[in-house]
Amino acid sequence: MQVYQYKNNGYNIILDVPSGSVHVADDVLYDAVGLMNQGTEAKKAEQELAGRYSEEEVREAMEEIAQLKKEGALFSEEPYAPAIDRFTQMPVVVKALCLHIAHDCNLACRYCFAEEGEYHGRRALMSLEVGRKALDFLAGHSGFRRNLEVDFFGGEPLMNWNVVKELVAYGHEIEEKTKDTPAPKKFRFTLTTNGVLLNDEIMDFCNREMHNVVLSIDGRKEVHDKMRPFRKGQGSYDFIIPKFLKFAEMRRKLGLQYYVRGTYTHWNLDFSKDVLHLADLGFDQISVEPVVAPPEADYAIRPEDLPFLEEQYDLLAREMIRRKKAGKAFHFFHFMIDLSGGPCVYKRLSGCGSGTEYLAVTPWGDFYPCHQFVGMEEFLLGNVDEGVRREDLVSEFKKVNVYSKEECSRCFSRFYCSGGCAANSYNFTGKINDVYEIGCRLQKKRVECAIMLKAAEAEMDI
Amino acid sequence: MKHVKSLNTKNLQNTLKKGGCGECQTSCQSACKTSCTVGNQSCEHK
Numbered sequence: 001m002q003v004y005q006y007k008n009n010g011y012n013i014i015l016d017v018p019s020g021s022v023h024v025a026d027d028v029l030y031d032a033v034g035l036m037n038q039g040t041e042a043k044k045a046e047q048e049l050a051g052r053y054s055e056e057e058v059r060e061a062m063e064e065i066a067q068l069k070k071e072g073a074l075f076s077e078e079p080y081a082p083a084i085d086r087f088t089q090m091p092v093v094v095k096a097l098c099l100h101i102a103h104d105c106n107l108a109c110r111y112c113f114a115e116e117g118e119y120h121g122r123r124a125l126m127s128l129e130v131g132r133k134a135l136d137f138l139a140g141h142s143g144f145r146r147n148l149e150v151d152f153f154g155g156e157p158l159m160n161w162n163v164v165k166e167l168v169a170y171g172h173e174i175e176e177k178t179k180d181t182p183a184p185k186k187f188r189f190t191l192t193t194n195g196v197l198l199n200d201e202i203m204d205f206c207n208r209e210m211h212n213v214v215l216s217i218d219g220r221k222e223v224h225d226k227m228r229p230f231r232k233g234q235g236s237y238d239f240i241i242p243k244f245l246k247f248a249e250m251r252r253k254l255g256l257q258y259y260v261r262g263t264y265t266h267w268n269l270d271f272s273k274d275v276l277h278l279a280d281l282g283f284d285q286i287s288v289e290p291v292v293a294p295p296e297a298d299y300a301i302r303p304e305d306l307p308f309l310e311e312q313y314d315l316l317a318r319e320m321i322r323r324k325k326a327g328k329a330f331h332f333f334h335f336m337i338d339l340s341g342g343p344c345v346y347k348r349l350s351g352c353g354s355g356t357e358y359l360a361v362t363p364w365g366d367f368y369p370c371h372q373f374v375g376m377e378e379f380l381l382g383n384v385d386e387g388v389r390r391e392d393l394v395s396e397f398k399k400v401n402v403y404s405k406e407e408c409s410r411c412f413s414r415f416y417c418s419g420g421c422a423a424n425s426y427n428f429t430g431k432i433n434d435v436y437e438i439g440c441r442l443q444k445k446r447v448e449c450a451i452m453l454k455a456a457e458a459e460m461d462i
Numbered sequence: 463m464k465h466v467k468s469l470n471t472k473n474l475q476n477t478l479k480k481g482g483c484g485e486c487q488t489s490c491q492s493a494c495k496t497s498c499t500v501g502n503q504s505c506e507h508k
Contacts, residue, residue: 014466020474029465061465068466072473083478096488113496147485147506188487192495214495263496292496333494336502339470343503344481348474352489352498370490415474416501418489424497439497447501454469 003037003075004029008452009318016068018078021333022339024066024455028053029061033074036065059156081403084349088398093143096353097134097150098360098371101126101164106196108231111263111291111299113372115229117155120375124363125160131167132359133384135187139174141387144183149211151190153360153371156408158197168209171443190214192261194228195240195247203247215244218262219274220290226267227299241281248283259333262288265299269308272316279323279330287333290442292372292424294426301438310445317449321456337416337450348402348415354422355381355397355432359388369397372423397422400433407435416447483507 002339004015012030014023025033028049030388042062049058054172068074086241103124105117118125138148150171160348178185188211196213217240218224225235244260251258260283264271271288278286289330292307293300301309316332317401325409352358356367363375365384373379382389420443424436485506489498 018474020470020472021471023466024469024481025466044483059467064463064465067463068468072475073468076473076475079475080478087482093484095484099488145484147487149488163491261495287494289494289496304493306477333502334497334499336500340472340502341505342472343486343500343505344477346477346482347503347505348500352500354490357484358488358490371495418498421496421498443497443499450501451469458467458469 002078002260003033004445005034005037006448008314008448009321009456011452011455013448013451013455014074015412016074016076016416017415018080019072019074019076020339020342020415021068021073021076022451022454023074024458026061028057029064032058032061032065036075039455042066080345080349081318084403086400088350088401091143092356092394092398093145094138094147094357094359095148096358097138098153098358099126099131099150099157099167100154100362100371100374101131101362102155102159103363104159105156105194106159106230107156107194107228107236109194109228111265111293111297112225113292119155119362121362126163126361126363126365128163128166129367130363130384131359132161132170132300132413133365135167135170135174137384137387139178139185142183142185144435146184146186147188148185149188149190151192153192156194156196157191158193158202161197161202164191168205188212192216194236195243196230196236198240198243198247203243203250206247207250207256210256212257212259213247214250214261214287215240216248216262217244217260217278219271220277223264223268223274224262225265227263227265235282239407245282248285252284257285259287261284261333262286263291264288265291265293266301266305267299269305270312271309272312272319272449275316275332276319282329285333286330288335289334290420290439292427292436292439294427301442303438306438306441309442313442313445313449317453320453321460324457325460334446335450335453337447337454339451339454345415348418350401351456352401352421354393355379355400369393370423372421373426396432404433405435407440411440411444413440413444415446416450417443418423468472480507481505 197393367381
């Protein structure tokens with residue numbers, strides 16, 4: 001699909017997929033593009049439209065379509081496949097690690113893919129030695145990449161806080177050591193936490209050192225407490241909310257990034273209320289995502305849930321416009337889209353980088369393609385002592401890109417989701433190079449809403 | 463133009479020439495962890 005059209009919230013939107021051009025059209029031009037997109041020749045399209053619109057309107061619309069085509073902004077060519085082939089054959093450098101600082105957790109979230117933090121394995125905390133070796137590996141295998149990302153993840157990373165602090169200090173040592181070399185390094189640290197152990201000292205440290213913090217909260221109290229209880233069953237909402245609010249306020253004042261990040265499930269299909277609840281509490285950087293769960297789980301999203309969920313995204317988008325007009329704007333991660341300065345086409349087509357430039361590291365130093373593969377022994381890539389041993393697997397992950405998936409190569413959303421998540425694909429199809437249909441449907445809806453919001457903002461001139 | 467308004471002027475084809483530096487954020491290191499979203503990310507070299 002090279003040109004994709006849809007109507008949303010009163011806007012006629014035309015997306016020229018290969019060029020990434022986005023147009024908001026009136027009815028006559030929208031209909032004309034629709035006919036041409038079905039293969040109708042311009043002259044014939046004019047005749048077909050003559051009954052519905054004035055001769056002058058049709059002529060003007062056709063002239064404008066011709067102009068957009070001339071500018072490469074409509075019915076454009078897609079010349080990327082050979083370049084992506086070459087790009088994916090280039091040597092791999094690692095630039096991001098997800099450090100599993102603790103395979104242990106003080107909550108017992110019902111949907112946790114880490115199974116209460118243990119990832120189908122044993123409880124363990126990462127030692128400082130393993131963490132240092134992981135950072136050395138990253139610095140040593142990142143070539144000339146300057147920006148290196150390290151996410152302190154779990155389980156719950158605050159259960160091993162001293163090691164987190166020591167590793168940040170070690171990262172700075174590496175920065176210092178490499179600053180006058182041809183390949184200087186700069187670490188960007190992030191922390192994902194459930195907030196239970198959060199305190200003033202940790203917040204202050206994070207405000208000095210963490211590029212981003214991701215604070216796990218699902219939304220309304222009853223929704224959050226149902227899925228995110230302590231191990232003895234008591235809900236965690238009341239315990240974490242005051243801390244998260246304080247932390248978010250501090251970071252907002254300092255101009256630092258944070259996200260409150262929730263998961264919605266079959267039990268709260270009306271998740272737009274959870275997003276708005278978080279906004280009403282005062283959070284302004286919000287991410288709430290569909291759960292990824294085996295189909296047999298009672299909380300899994302089902303195919304029949306999709307129409308309702310799609311409507312929820314529409315409701316949320318319209319409410320965000322209303323709030324923006326009222327001076328109460330907030331960011332919703334999956335509606336954010338950068339139409340003018342977004343990533344290059346290589347990034348957009350070559351996937352998330354799991355198994356190639358992004359690796360997860362277990363507490364005992366094993367490498368996996370990403371956090372979602374941890375514990376699946378068939379995806380064990382190597383370890384911090386021996387490096388990556390399974391080059392065959394890395395080669396498989398290198399091949400994952402939009403053009404290697406037939407459905408993706410035809411999808412209008414291919415430049416926004418980059419072909420989706422390899423782990424989701426594996427979990428639902430048994431192959432890393434396939435598509436997870438429920439995730440795709442929701443992703444496409446989010447892209448549609450995100451573009452509609454841009455159209456609304458352009459109209460509001462904000 | 464009278465019948466259409468374009469929301470962006472950047473053509474992805476132009477990024478073929480200078481893109482691919484790899485300095486941008488890894489998709490999953492932001493606020494997702496269970497999906498893949500790149501359209502909302504920024505280029506480090508714009």
